[in-house]
Amino acid sequence: MTNExxxxxxxxxALARLQVEPEQxxxxxxDFDRILDAFRGLTELDVSGVKPMTxxxxxxxxxxxxxxxPSLERERLLAPAPKVEDGxxxxxxxxxxxx
Amino acid sequence: xxxxxxxxxxxxxGERTVLDVARATLASIDERADLNAFLPVEAEPILExxxxxxxxxxxxxxxxxxLFGVPVALKANLAYEGRELTCGSRILSGYRPPxxxxxxxxxxxxxxxxxxxxxxxxxxxxxSGENSAFAPTLNPWAxxxxxxxxxxxxxxxxxxxxxxxxxxSDTGGxxxxxxxxxxVTGFKPTFGRVSRYGLVAFGSSLDQVSPFANSVRDAELIxxxxxxxxxxxxxxxxxxxxxxxxRANLKGLRIGLPAEAFGDGLxxxxxxxxxxxxxxxxxxxxxxxxISLPHSEHAVATYYVVATAEASSNLARFDGVRxxxxxxxxxxLAGMMGATRADGFGDxxxxxxxxxxxxxxxxxxxxxxxxxxxxxxxIHDDYRRAFESCDVVICPTSPTPAFRLGERKADPxxxxxxxxLTVPAxxxxxPALSIPCGTVSSDSGDANLPVGLQWIGPALGDESLLAAxxxxxxxxxxHLATPPLRxxxxxx
Numbered sequence: 001m002t003n004e005x006x007x008x009x010x011x012x013x014a015l016a017r018l019q020v021e022p023e024q025x026x027x028x029x030x031d032f033d034r035i036l037d038a039f040r041g042l043t044e045l046d047v048s049g050v051k052p053m054t055x056x057x058x059x060x061x062x063x064x065x066x067x068x069x070p071s072l073e074r075e076r077l078l079a080p081a082p083k084v085e086d087g088x089x090x091x092x093x094x095x096x097x098x099x
Numbered sequence: 100x101x102x103x104x105x106x107x108x109x110x111x112x113g114e115r116t117v118l119d120v121a122r123a124t125l126a127s128i129d130e131r132a133d134l135n136a137f138l139p140v141e142a143e144p145i146l147e148x149x150x151x152x153x154x155x156x157x158x159x160x161x162x163x164x165x166l167f168g169v170p171v172a173l174k175a176n177l178a179y180e181g182r183e184l185t186c187g188s189r190i191l192s193g194y195r196p197p198x199x200x201x202x203x204x205x206x207x208x209x210x211x212x213x214x215x216x217x218x219x220x221x222x223x224x225x226x227s228g229e230n231s232a233f234a235p236t237l238n239p240w241a242x243x244x245x246x247x248x249x250x251x252x253x254x255x256x257x258x259x260x261x262x263x264x265x266x267x268s269d270t271g272g273x274x275x276x277x278x279x280x281x282x283v284t285g286f287k288p289t290f291g292r293v294s295r296y297g298l299v300a301f302g303s304s305l306d307q308v309s310p311f312a313n314s315v316r317d318a319e320l321i322x323x324x325x326x327x328x329x330x331x332x333x334x335x336x337x338x339x340x341x342x343x344x345x346r347a348n349l350k351g352l353r354i355g356l357p358a359e360a361f362g363d364g365l366x367x368x369x370x371x372x373x374x375x376x377x378x379x380x381x382x383x384x385x386x387x388x389x390i391s392l393p394h395s396e397h398a399v400a401t402y403y404v405v406a407t408a409e410a411s412s413n414l415a416r417f418d419g420v421r422x423x424x425x426x427x428x429x430x431x432l433a434g435m436m437g438a439t440r441a442d443g444f445g446d447x448x449x450x451x452x453x454x455x456x457x458x459x460x461x462x463x464x465x466x467x468x469x470x471x472x473x474x475x476x477x478i479h480d481d482y483r484r485a486f487e488s489c490d491v492v493i494c495p496t497s498p499t500p501a502f503r504l505g506e507r508k509a510d511p512x513x514x515x516x517x518x519x520l521t522v523p524a525x526x527x528x529x530p531a532l533s534i535p536c537g538t539v540s541s542d543s544g545d546a547n548l549p550v551g552l553q554w555i556g557p558a559l560g561d562e563s564l565l566a567a568x569x570x571x572x573x574x575x576x577x578h579l580a581t582p583p584l585r586x587x588x589x590x591x
Contacts, residue, residue, distance in 0.1 A: 012456040016411060017418065018449060019428070019437035031450055031511055032457070038512045039400035042470055045477075052472035053479055055304040056290035056528025059334065076197040082425035089420050092432045 003029035103263040103317040110168040117168040121149035135234040136255040164210030172265035175216035178297035182215035187231040190443025200297020209324040217252030226517040239582040241546030244501040247277030254281040265311040272521025274309040275533040279496035279551020286318040290528035291336040294329035300413040302406035315568040346566035350384030355489030368539035372550040376536035388489040392481040402522035404471035411455030479527040496533040496551030
C-alpha cells in the first residue's frame with residue numbers, strides 16, 4: 001500500500017534536485033509519517049498574535065565604505081571544481097540548438 | 100595533554116618545543132586511531148607550522164600569542180586553506196578550500212597549532228557521530244558507546260587527551276551534548292559573538308562555532324581568541340571579544356531550575372548526579388529559584404522544522420558544479436545534479452533536505468515553518484521571563500548518559516529527542532555550556548559514563564556565565580576525571 005506521504009516525498013525530491021530510488025521513497029514516506037506525527041503538537045498550539053522570530057538576533061544594518069580590496073584569484077576558486085572550461089565552471093548543455 | 104594554559108607555559112619556559120608537542124600529538128592520533136576521532140591528518144604541514152613557531156620564539160620576534168604552541172583540533176566543517184574539508188560527507192571528498200575561516204585565522208594569529216580535521220556527523224546532522232560517511236567515532240570512556248554528536252571527533256579528541264582544545268559547531272547542541280557524553284567542557288557562545296566566515300552552513304539562524312576544553316578556564320581562553328566582530332560575516336555582532344572575568348565565589352548566584360527539564364524523560368542516574376551538583380552549587384552559596392519554561396516541550400519540533408528548512412536551502416550549493424564530486428547521471432543538468440546529490444549525501448542528510456523542503460513548500464509553509472518561527476519566539480520569551488528571577492538556568496545537558504552505538508540509529512525520532520535539553524537555548528540564541536558533574540554506571544554495568552551539567556545564561560552574558568562556571572570548577576573536581584586508558588594499554 002502506498003503511504004499517504006509518498007507524493008510529498010516525490011515532489012520534494014524533485015524540488016530539492018535529489019534522485020531517490022523507488023524503494024527509498026517508501027522508506028522516506030514512513031519516516032515523514034513518524035517525524036511529522038511526533039511534531040504534531042506544534043500544529044495544535046495557539047500562536048495567534050505571535051510575531052515570527054526569523055533569527056536569534058535583532059540585527060541592525062551596518063554600512064561600510066565601498067572600497068575595492070583583493071579577492072581570491074579565479075584559478076584558486078576554480079581549482080576545486082569537477083569540470084572547468086576556459087576559466088568557467090562547466091555544466092551539461094541546458095538548451096537545445098546549435099551553439 | 101589536557102591543559103592549554105599549562106602547555107603554553109611549559110613551551111615558553113623552554114621545557115619542550117612546539118615540534119615536540121606536534122610530534123606527540125601526531126603519535127597520539129595514531130595511537131588512538133581506534134576511536135575514529137580524526138579524519139586523515141596530514142602530518143607535514145603541522146610539523147612545518149611547529150618549526151615556524153619554534154623559530155619565531157627563538158628569534159623573539161613578537162609577544163607569543165595566547166595559544167602559542169597549543170594544538171587545536173578542527174571539526175571537518177571549518178575551512179583551513181589547502182586542508183581537505185569533507186564535513187564528514189562523500190560529496191566533499193577531496194575538497195580543499197581556497198581560503199581560511201576567520202576562526203582558524205584567529206587561532207593562527209594566537210600562535211596555535213591547528214589540527215585538521217576531526218570526524219563528524221555528515222554536515223553536522225546527527226547526535227551520535229554515526230552519520231559520518233567514513234566511520235563512527237567511539238566514546239573514549241567506553242568504546243561500545245557513542246560520543247554524541249555532531250562534533251563527535253572534536254569531543255572524543257579532547258576527552259582522550261589527544262589535544263587540549265578543539266573547535267566544533269553547535270547548531271542544536273552539537274558541542275554541548277558530545278561534551279556531556281565525553282566528560283569534557285563545551286561552550287556555545289551567544290549567537291553572533293563568533294564569526295562563521297568559513298564555517299560550512301547547516302542552519303544559519305542557529306549555527307555557532309564553539310570550543311571544547313578540559314576546563315571552563317581553557318574554554319574561555321580559546322573563546323577570547325576566536326570571538327569578536329568580523330567584517331566578513333554580517334551576522335557577527337559588533338561586540339568586543341569575550342573577556343575573562345573572575346568571580347570570587349558563588350554567593351548569591353540565583354540558579355533557575357526549569358521544572359520541564361527534570362520531568363519523566365530524565366534518566367534516574369543522570370537526575371541524581373545533576374541534583375548532587377546543584378546541591379554542591381548551593382553549598383557554595385548559590386540560591387535555588389524554581390522556574391518554568393512552558394514552551395520547551397515544543398522545542399524539538401520547532402528546532403527540527405527550522406533547522407531542516409534552513410539546511411534544505413544551505414545544502415543546495417552541493418550540486419556538482421563548483422566543488423566536490425560529480426556524477427553525470429542522464430547527462431542533463433538536472434540529471435547531473437540529482438545523481439551527484441543522490442550519490443554524495445547519506446540517509447540522514449537526504450531525510451533532512453526532504454523534510455526541510457516539505458516544511459517550506461507551498462501549502463505547508465504556514466502550517467509548519469511559519470508556525471515554528473512563532474513558537475520559537477514563545478520559547479525565546481520563556482527565557483526572557485525566567486532571567487528576570489535568576490542569573491543562570493541549570494539543567495542536565497542530555498537526558499541520558501552516552502547510548503550504545505546503533506541503539507538509536509534506525510529511529511530518527513529517538514535520535515532527535517536526544518537534543519531535547521540543548522535545542523531550547525539554541526533557538527533562543529543564548530550562551531550555554533556543559534561541564535562534567537560525575538559519572539554513572541551504564542545499564543549493563545560494563546562502563547562508567549560521564550554526565551553533563553548545562554548552564555544557560557542571558558543573551559550576551561557569556562562572561563558572567565563563564566565566571567560562575569569557573570568558580571564552580573575551582574571548588575570541585577568533576578572536570579578532572581579522565582576516561583580509562585585503552586584496554587590494550589592498561590594491560591601492557
